[in-house]
Amino acid sequence: MINAPTIILVGPMGAGKTTIGRLLSQQLDREFFDSDRVIEENAGADIPWIFEKEGEEGFRRRETQTLEAMLSEEQLPIVLATGGGIVMMEENREMLKQQPLVVYLFASVAQQLQRTSKSNNRPLLKQGDPKETLTRLFAIRDPLYREVASVIVETDSRHPKTVANKVMDAIKKHLATEV
Numbered sequence: 001m002i003n004a005p006t007i008i009l010v011g012p013m014g015a016g017k018t019t020i021g022r023l024l025s026q027q028l029d030r031e032f033f034d035s036d037r038v039i040e041e042n043a044g045a046d047i048p049w050i051f052e053k054e055g056e057e058g059f060r061r062r063e064t065q066t067l068e069a070m071l072s073e074e075q076l077p078i079v080l081a082t083g084g085g086i087v088m089m090e091e092n093r094e095m096l097k098q099q100p101l102v103v104y105l106f107a108s109v110a111q112q113l114q115r116t117s118k119s120n121n122r123p124l125l126k127q128g129d130p131k132e133t134l135t136r137l138f139a140i141r142d143p144l145y146r147e148v149a150s151v152i153v154e155t156d157s158r159h160p161k162t163v164a165n166k167v168m169d170a171i172k173k174h175l176a177t178e179v
């Protein structure tokens, strides 16, 4: 067991933030939160509904409020998976940069496409060609994920458990160089 601070996962849709975050929380025996789920619980509605009624702008407002609330609470270290677009707002990036352990889960556009193709609960991928959308978003967001992250981990492995182990190793290495 390692004595790490709160672990925040960032990265594109389909990188595995939710999947890997849950596995890490089990390994570390910590509480797991997913900002997308917290937003849905607080709104009493799902993300497609929020996008439809309030637009992306309304969703981003909720996302910033949620991140702020989660990071300002006195709490034990947790594992927090974020939404793929969390880095779009400058105020979110500033909050993330204050955090000691932000992990960027990197996935190629081909992997993102494959992993997002099974569900249709991501409003940004419902219009137009998903490959073009993911490519466009990646060009904008990849530098922003890098700006806020202290650790970057490739997620191309097919097995979420392998990726979770890779993240643990990268975190341990990072913490060892911090002291």
Ligand SMILES: Nc1ncnc2c1ncn2[C@@H]1O[C@H](COP(=O)(O)OP(=O)(O)OP(=O)(O)O)[C@@H](O)[C@H]1O
Pocket: 011, 012, 013, 014, 015, 016, 017, 018, 019, 020, 036, 081, 082, 083, 084, 085, 115, 116, 118, 122, 155, 156, 157, 158, 159, 160, 163
């Ligand atoms: N390393 C992996 N290998 C194979 N499949 C994976 C891997 N990581 C995640 N997946 C699968 O990809 C899909 C998307 O993963 P997940 O929902 O965790 O992504 P996310 O980063 O949380 O996306 P979003 O930003 O949309 O919330 C899920 O079906 C999950 O099981």
Ligand SMILES: O=C(O)C1=C[C@@H](O)[C@@H](O)[C@H](O)C1
Pocket: 012, 013, 036, 047, 082, 083, 084, 085, 086, 121, 122, 123, 124
């Ligand atoms: O990449 C994005 O902008 C999004 C990713 C998802 O996690 C959700 O936060 C929502 O569908 C928007």
Ligand SMILES: [Mg+2]
Pocket: 017, 018, 019, 034, 036, 081, 082, 083
């Ligand atoms: Mg997720």
